[in-house]
Amino acid sequence: TATSTGTSTDTSTSTERPAEASVSDAERPAEANTTGTERTADALISGMDLAIRQALESGGFAVHGMMEPAGEFAAKLQAAYATLRPLIKCEKESPADKDWNEHAMYAWLQGLYLFVAHHIWRYMTNVDDSRLSARLVLPYDRTDVKPQGSDDGTRLDVGLAARPLGRGVDLLSSKPDYMDVLAVVEAKGVYAKSAGKLDEAQSKLEDLTLDEPRHELHKPTEDAFAQLFMHTRQVYANQPNRRFAWGITQCHAEARACIFVNDGALASHAMDLRTEDGLREMVQLLVDWSLCELPLLGYDPTVSWLDDLDCWQIDVPTLPSDSSDASGAQSNPGCASNMTPYYFNETYVAADRLFGRHTRCYPATSRKPQRKLGTSPIKPDVVIKDAWAYVEDGDVERGEYGEVKFLERIRGKLKDPENFRHLPVIHDGGAMYMDIGGQHIKDTTETVLGDLAHVLSERSGSSKCHYSHMRMATWPAAYRLRNVESVYELIIIANDVVKAMGALKECNILHRDISNNNIMFTRDKDGNVCGILIDFDNAVDAEKAQILCRPICTGTPPFMSVNNLEESDAARSGVEELESILYLLIWKGVWGATIEHRSETWDAT
DSSP, rough: OOTTTTOOBBBBOOOOOOOOOOOOOSSOOOOOOHHHHHHHHHHHHHHHHHHHHHHHHHHHHOOTTOOOOOHHHHHHHHHHHHHHHHSSSTTTSSSSGGOOOHHHHHHHHHHHHHHHHHHHHHHHHHOOOTOOEEEEEEEEEOOOBBOOSSSSOBBBBBEEEEGGGGOOOOOOOOOOOOTOEEEEEEEEOOOOTTTTTTHHHHHHHHHHHHHSSSGGGGGGHHHHHHHHHHHHHHHHHOTBBBBBBEEEETTTTTEEEEEEEEEEEEEBOOOOOSSSHHHHHHHHHHHHHSSSSSGGTTTTTTTEEEEETTTEEEEEOOOOOOOOOSSSSSSSTSEEEEEEEESSSSBOOEEEEEESSSOOEEOOOOOOOOOOOOOOOOSSSSSEEEEEEETTTTTTTTSSSSSSHHHHHHHHOOOOOOHHHTOHHHHHEEEEEEEEEEEEEEEEEHHHHOOOOOOOHHHHHHHHHEEEEEEEEEEOOEGGGGGSHHHHHHHHHHHHHHHHHHHHHHTTEEEOOGEEEEEOOOOOOOOOOEEEEEEOOOEEEEHHHOOOOOOOOOOOOOGGGHHHTOSSSOOOOOOHHHHHHHHHHHHHHHHHHHHHHHHHHHHOO
16 A cells, blocks of 8 residues: 555555545545546546646646636636646756755645645546545645644644545645644755756665765755654654554655655655656645545544544454453454444553554543533543554464453453452453455555565565554553652552562463553552553563573563563563562652652752
8 A cells, every 4th residue: 555656666666546535534434446446546647637738838727528627716726836837847957946945845835736636626526426535635824834733843844634525625724733634745945066966866865874974965855854754753643543654755846755654664766746757646646645545544444533522432343252362253353343432532642653563542431422522531441552563473472462362361361359450451452454445454564565565674674574453442441650649659559560470470471561651550539559560562471481582672671671681592581570670660769759759850950
């Protein structure tokens, strides 16, 4: 799906364009009609090719397969073309190349995106085929601005958002919001020293290694990528329903489409908008974003905002009640009939990292709210964990079901209720699946990237690894360790975690990631705390750990055992888990156990 946009990549890999999607983020994608969608995309692209060529040659317009536009549509199309014209009507050696202004480019790009949107709106409102649906990809009117939802001062050049066809075609008048952004566009002008040599510089950029010096000719492209990375991290942090992300860099007249997944990012080859081929590729990218299925844009249709209730609905794979192991078999895992809906309006943990597991945690309830919540928090009875587990091919323990499998083992083996007090109890959970192109497929980075998966694998040296999308609901709904109110409470919680390790020994499980973020606690009506050990993504069968003598660091660095940090070949054991608890207490002693202690520490430093 990474090349579903039709743009070639730097590995010359290409795939078919995707099928159409439902307009509403809250709805599941409509049944795929690949042939009809491809035919529609081809007609749209051919029409815009003809329109742009005729406009460049004679100033007149025509739309492929339709009568010449008239009235309001013609006026809007003409206005969009007049705005984008400087972007495509320049020769490579012209003086204008020497002093392209980044801020002037914003309006040119907005004109291009609106030009394409006008054609899509006109064409789709005249298509009599209920199986075809589309969305408009529209730019915000405000450029070079700090978006809403930002946790730093980075300014966004041009933001793109998806809107239903019925909205109409125009610049989005609201301030860009990371919660709403489909893709970020980072634009860079060209310095006089680099005029006429940008093609050569950008082609060399991909061949550079970290050890080679960066020439000033590469700086616009590198800066654009660096800023795009910063914005994409914010998109993940603000959108609970984002699986992967898209972006565009625009350096001078050359654009690159970028796709971000858990273990890396890929960029297309440069699309020169001054050439017929480059312009067609960019148009095709925008058309495919407008017509493809929702999952191919990076969105998760199993996580949707309920505007009438002011909360999110998230679907979790239903765990068979009679199963003692998560491998217990749902005949069609991940389909709607095997999903349990939960509801949340707060976030414990956001996916605020560009790469990695993108772990998100939400306090949630299975009881659907009966009224609009506003700012009132939902009273939770479970914690939803949504994450992408790092899986090595052939790893049975962490492969098919990962953390869910270990929690099921705990539920099946522990009979003493006292042991359950310090470990999470799983209610529902399993691997996530997506409906794409009429197929029900497991959601992994391999299925996201398709034929491009091998590119990231070869570059990272991890050809036998990928990330797999998992989701679960566990009880109880607990507080994070940073919310303890005294050192006394911290000591009680640490002691409870040691008890949890004893229970895990009974289940023959090593946790392997005792850390500040993986310990939570509950508080009863009398104010007494109870520690809970969570997050079994790095867990392993204890017996197998004795023979897995791989020199690999596993866990969170400040709390790793010396044996682990030194990548010793010695077998891992429960003693190292206790060592991690010691380091956790030291960490809290230095930085502060409570909010007040931490404030005093920061004031002193």
